Amino acid sequence: MKALGIILAGGNNSKMQELSNKRAIAAMPIGGSYRCIDFALSNMSNSHIQKVAVLTQYNARSLNEHLSSSKWWDFGRKQGGLYVFNPTVTSDNAWWYRGTADAMYRNIDFLKRSHEPYVIIAAGDCVYKMDYNRILEYHIEKKADITIVCKDMPVGEDVSRFGVVRMNEDSRIVEFEEKPMVAQSNTISAGIYIIRRRQLIEMLERCAEENRHDFVTDILIRYKNMKRIYGYKMEEYWSNIATVESYYRTNMDFLRPEVRKYFSNEPKIYSKVDDLPPAKYNVGSEVHNSLISSGCIINSKVENSILFKKAFVGKNCVIKNSIILNDVYIGDNTHIENCIVESRDTLRANTYFSGGDGIKVVYEHNERYVI
Incomplete structure (x- = not known):
């Protein structure tokens, strides 16, 4: 051209x-x-x-x-x-x-x-x-x-x-x-x-x-x-x-x-490809109308949401109408609705996040690994 x-x-x-x-x-x-x-x-x-x-x-x-x-x-x-x-x-x-x-x-x-x-x-x-x-x-x-x-x-x-x-x-x-x-x-x-x-x-x-x-x-x-x-x-x-x-x-x-x-469809949109395993759905996972990227591990319910690479969802969680960015760890019994969770966040167990009628940006500073 x-x-x-x-x-x-x-x-x-x-x-x-x-x-x-x-x-x-x-x-x-x-x-x-x-x-x-x-x-x-x-x-x-x-x-x-x-x-x-x-x-x-x-x-x-x-x-x-x-x-x-x-x-x-x-x-x-x-x-x-x-x-x-x-x-x-x-x-x-x-x-x-x-x-x-x-x-x-x-x-x-x-x-x-x-x-x-x-x-x-x-x-x-x-x-x-x-x-x-x-x-x-x-x-x-x-x-x-x-x-x-x-x-x-x-x-x-x-x-x-x-x-x-x-x-x-x-x-x-x-x-x-x-x-x-x-x-x-x-x-x-x-x-x-x-x-x-x-x-x-x-x-x-x-x-x-x-x-x-x-x-x-x-x-x-x-x-x-x-x-x-x-x-x-x-x-x-x-x-x-x-x-x-x-x-x-x-x-x-x-x-x-x-x-x-x-x-x-052709012509396609191209992107950098990471060498990651496919998403893993463990016993207890339930996914409806969602996009789950490679490297994710799912143990709970995900509905109408997008999970980007290497997200981990713990047990007894509910993720609904939300976007989870790369490398997010979500602890057990966590409820997320109408939210965007920033990448590399760690959401502690038993927490609740909701955007209500709008969209909430979740930006936590929790340490994932504590000695």
């Missing part, structure tokens, strides 16, 4: 509460066996994009560890490959990335050394499947300067945390408002953009000269009346996980057979 890819995976969001204390949002576990960034990486690979850069910053250790080998997404090539860029101190710059445009500008040599005519920019915190070739064909057909992938959200959905757009009859974007207090449209930007490489370099350099740092506000919104910016509407599944509620809802979507089938 005549494009290179950039995945923006360095952001933090306080709306994730304790879940983002020790990992980037792009590294959040999804659907029992994925990390969120796997979706953007797999889309790049399945679209035959051979050169992809991932820009990381906040709490990048877990994400960098996940990306330590590019072979899982078929980027282990002599030509192209997967590049991971962290902010670094240089002789003329000691800042961390001050925004998405600044992150790309600080790695502008990657763009200048490349030869692909187009750049596909994607957020690392979205769950979806997409053939970027279709958007590139649309971009060329419209003779657009920038193409933004858009999504119509259901009526009543809170869109105030997204960029909200309005298009004319020719799909050209005439209004773009970032995180509006009151939205005039239910069409949002999905965080996927196509732009010509040379034009991106020029815009990033101009932003840096004017001490501007954000790609959306300082490029897309600022140039919307000067450049030909078009919207491409996607109809397929798409979800952003940047709040506790949306993260919970996205994972619960994977309990629906049609969603699991959609993401497991």
Whole structure:
């Protein structure tokens, strides 16, 4: 494909509460066996994009560890490959990335050394499947300067945390408002953009000269009346996980057979594979409509829940409508309902956790092994 890819995976969001204390949002576990960034990486690979850069910053250790080998997404090539860029101190710059445009500008040599005519920019915190070739064909057909992938959200959905757009009859974007207090449209930007490489370099350099740092506000919104910016509407599944509620809802979507089938069918979503034994169901276990990952040991009742790798569930427990992240130990006689349990937590026996009508994030500091 005549494009290179950039995945923006360095952001933090306080709306994730304790879940983002020790990992980037792009590294959040999804659907029992994925990390969120796997979706953007797999889309790049399945679209035959051979050169992809991932820009990381906040709490990048877990994400960098996940990306330590590019072979899982078929980027282990002599030509192209997967590049991971962290902010670094240089002789003329000691800042961390001050925004998405600044992150790309600080790695502008990657763009200048490349030869692909187009750049596909994607957020690392979205769950979806997409053939970027279709958007590139649309971009060329419209003779657009920038193409933004858009999504119509259901009526009543809170869109105030997204960029909200309005298009004319020719799909050209005439209004773009970032995180509006009151939205005039239910069409949002999905965080996927196509732009010509040379034009991106020029815009990033101009932003840096004017001490501007954000790609959306300082490029897309600022140039919307000067450049030909078009919207491409996607109809397929798409979800952003940047709040506790949306993260919970996205994972619960994977309990629906049609969603699991959609993401497991070709082209598939790929992820790093751990060498773990299959889940073990002991006498007394009872599992209904749940996803149980490899390495788990189940001794009790699990219903409408997702258990990620190496979770242990003790005896006489009830886990209902919950998400249990990696390497969690749950003691005997524990009740968990409408909760997200943080990874490597230890829940002592005879405890009760419930989110009530909402979602509770359980973040315990109990020591698992006490002498």
